[in-house]
Amino acid sequence: MTESTVRQLSELEEAAAVPVPNADEVASRFPVSQNPTPASDEERAQALRDLDFGTTFSDHLAIEAWNPEEGWHGRSVEAYAPLALDPSAAVLHYGQEIFEGLKAYRWADGSVWTFRPTFNAARMNQSAVRMAMPSLPVEDFLGSIVQLVRVDANWVPSIPDSALYLRPMMIASEPFLGVRPAREYLYLVIASPVGPYFKGGLKPVSIWVSTDYHRAAPGGTGAAKTGGNYAASLLPQQLAAQQGFDQVCYLDAATNSVLEELGGMNVFVRRADGTVLTPALSGSILEGGTRSAIMQLLADRGVPVTETALSLAELVAGIEAGEITEMFACGTAAVVTPIGRIAGDGFDFTLPGTELTAAIHDELGGIQRGLVPDRHGWMYRLV
Numbered sequence: 001m002t003e004s005t006v007r008q009l010s011e012l013e014e015a016a017a018v019p020v021p022n023a024d025e026v027a028s029r030f031p032v033s034q035n036p037t038p039a040s041d042e043e044r045a046q047a048l049r050d051l052d053f054g055t056t057f058s059d060h061l062a063i064e065a066w067n068p069e070e071g072w073h074g075r076s077v078e079a080y081a082p083l084a085l086d087p088s089a090a091v092l093h094y095g096q097e098i099f100e101g102l103k104a105y106r107w108a109d110g111s112v113w114t115f116r117p118t119f120n121a122a123r124m125n126q127s128a129v130r131m132a133m134p135s136l137p138v139e140d141f142l143g144s145i146v147q148l149v150r151v152d153a154n155w156v157p158s159i160p161d162s163a164l165y166l167r168p169m170m171i172a173s174e175p176f177l178g179v180r181p182a183r184e185y186l187y188l189v190i191a192s193p194v195g196p197y198f199k200g201g202l203k204p205v206s207i208w209v210s211t212d213y214h215r216a217a218p219g220g221t222g223a224a225k226t227g228g229n230y231a232a233s234l235l236p237q238q239l240a241a242q243q244g245f246d247q248v249c250y251l252d253a254a255t256n257s258v259l260e261e262l263g264g265m266n267v268f269v270r271r272a273d274g275t276v277l278t279p280a281l282s283g284s285i286l287e288g289g290t291r292s293a294i295m296q297l298l299a300d301r302g303v304p305v306t307e308t309a310l311s312l313a314e315l316v317a318g319i320e321a322g323e324i325t326e327m328f329a330c331g332t333a334a335v336v337t338p339i340g341r342i343a344g345d346g347f348d349f350t351l352p353g354t355e356l357t358a359a360i361h362d363e364l365g366g367i368q369r370g371l372v373p374d375r376h377g378w379m380y381r382l383v
């Protein structure tokens with residue numbers, strides 16, 4: 001390993017580099033009201049054995065509300081239950097909502113940790129600005145997560161590659177059909193014990209590069225983590241799946257030529273000379289915490305990483321010439337996943353390389369699971 005290269009941090013990375021508040025203090029912001037009918041030990045044990053992605057939920061959720069008079073108020077951790085939402089709630093009509101995704105990992109000594117929660121807190125507030133929603137104090141973001149995971153600590157699985165996936169979200173709850181920012185919001189966190197997003201360990205996935213559909217456009221909401229971006233990805237994803245592909249890679253909407261990202265993951269490209277490229281934050285790409293951490297880990301290894309406008313034509317020419325041998329996708333849910341096949345109109349390639357992907361997967365996964373030293377202070381103890 002060579003000395004770490006100094007990287008220019010993005011605005012979000014700067015915002016995430018705030019001192020992390022003390023877990024006990026932030027947890028006490030969310031009083032707990034215990035679920036009177038939690039899952040039985042047997043039901044929970046089965047849920048923690050048969051892990052899927054996002055199909056089972058823990059006994060509690062965290063919640064608070066916002067209005068202009070009171071600001072954020074009514075914090076609590078309470079029984080997981082369906083919401084009573086007015087059918088005219090703005091979120092149901094105009095999709096004014098944002099969300100985050102992070103994981104709680106059980107370490108071998110039984111303690112429970114999460115990864116860079118201030119990155120998610122900062123990104124949620126960046127998304128809130130774009131979607132004309134109120135910002136959430138970082139203490140509330142962290143407090144909701146700490147308290148929920150403490151109350152539902154027995155829902156954090158311990159089998160390999162498992163975690164408790166945490167889904168913070170903010171929705172426009174005001175009953176109103178006019179098109180303007182709502183005046184009432186709910187913030188919630190739910191928790192779901194999960195196995196790997198893609199089953200089969202480091203099994204390579206196949207990617208279809210779409211030239212017919214885009215997930216985001218310049219000036220649009222692509223850099224915000226909002227449901228509409230994911231809704232827009234469902235049809236292209238369905239069409240790609242019908243052709244046997246696992247995921248879709250999107251190009252920029254302005255020129256239909258520059259690589260952006262997959263439906264819910266950022267992408268990296270390794271050249272045969274050992275250098276690495278990743279699409280630059282164009283304004284329509286979601287900046288991933290995993291993407292950011294991987295750029296740092298590569299810099300730590302002395303691997304030059306360039307954030308660039310990588311065109312599909314260059315990618316195709318690079319693969320044809322044997323100059324590009326390896327690609328991987330990354331995200332909280334997917335962690336680090338090799339891309340084994342990339343195809344689109346007029347091309348279909350197999351990518352043989354997995355060496356760097358496996359190394360980064362093991363290093364990042366090792367940090368998250370307490371098996372590799374956390375040089376950058378990314379881990380935050382919850383329990």
Ligand code: COI
Pocket residue numbers: 100101102230264265331332333334
């Ligand atoms: C995540 O990686 O946490 C995501 O939000 C991606 C996906 C599950 C929507």
